[in-house]
Amino acid sequence: MKFIFKKFTTIFLIGLLSISASASELFNYSGKLTEENGNSLQDGQYQLTFRIWDNQTGGELLWGRTLPVQLVNDDFNVLLGNDTGQAIPSTRFNRIGDAFSLSETFVEVSIVSLPDGTPSAATFPRQQIASAAYAFNSQRARTADNGTPSGGIIAFGGQVAPEGWLLCHGQELNRNDYPKLFAAIGTAHGTSSETTFNLPDYRGSFLRGVDGPDGTPSDRDPDSSSRTAMSPGGTEGLNVGSVQNDAFQGHFHRVALGSSRGGTKGGSSLDDSNNMDVIDSNGEQVFKTWHTATEVETDFTNGEPRTSSETRPSNAYVNYIIKF
DSSP, rough: OOOEEEEEEEEEEESOOEEEEETEEEEEEEEEETTSSBBBBEEEEEEEEEEEEEESSSSSSEEEEEEEEEEEEEEEEEEEESSSEEESSOSSSSHHHHHHTTTOOOEEEEEEEOOOOOBOOOOOOOOTTTTTTHHHHHHHHHHGGGOOTTTTTEEEEEESSTEEEOOOOOOOOTTTTTTHHHHHHHTTTTTTTTTTTOOBBTTTTTOOOOOOOSSTSSSSSSTGOOOOSEEEEEOSSSTTTTTOOOOOOOOOOOOOOSSSSSSOOOTOOOOTTSOOOOOOTTTTTEEEEOOOOOOOOSSSSOOOOOOOOOOOOOOOOOOEEEEE
């Protein structure tokens, strides 16, 4: 049996179910199926496959679903979305909105089986969807994706990332699953293959603005040349994604001498039996001490010392999340 796909219409239904962009990406596709001689087909439930391509012939398969479709008087109407039907393997995108983000898209319809279960291999010529990208992108512009572009990072007070966001825990993602996020951040935070990329891992870290241009002492990060990659395959030096270990700035303490061959070193009390070397910031000996210190560069008002395994300011925990 041969079939004719006589006509089709497309209507964009965006935002009917939810204000959330990912849940509201629905494509209403309508068409008419008849036999080649014009006779009507049996009413009933057909298994149809819908594929979205980037070219009229050949090209790359962008998105696809197989699902049951009811045919009544040769007409059918179906809502295609991210949660409808069975996903077609080996597609570039998982989200229909990403497929329609390209400048040109083409829809291909195939009959998988008839209402009685008889298999079919009928595939109809691809139809161009000229306005799809505009319709989906216009909706995204209106909702503005919560005002944050892909790759935007904010501090978040919850434990689970909200819809459209991911925790910045260094996860490895597939580039095809998150095309906009990959376009924004690339492999700056690491990658293990040509098909993956890493999210930043900000657990336990403070964020710092990129400095430049050459890492000299006049810059705001004089040690920028020593910055390393966050994960293998990531960026180093003066680039987003590079990291530094904790450190304590090198320094020295002033020693004031008394009238009797004495001196001080960090407030230590020294006598004849406890002579010590006093050195400068370069590690060179300046003099020896024999007697009690006479002056110390401190006001002794710091209170109880706070010691720990790191040097840190007062802080509070948040989760950093990234918009995809």
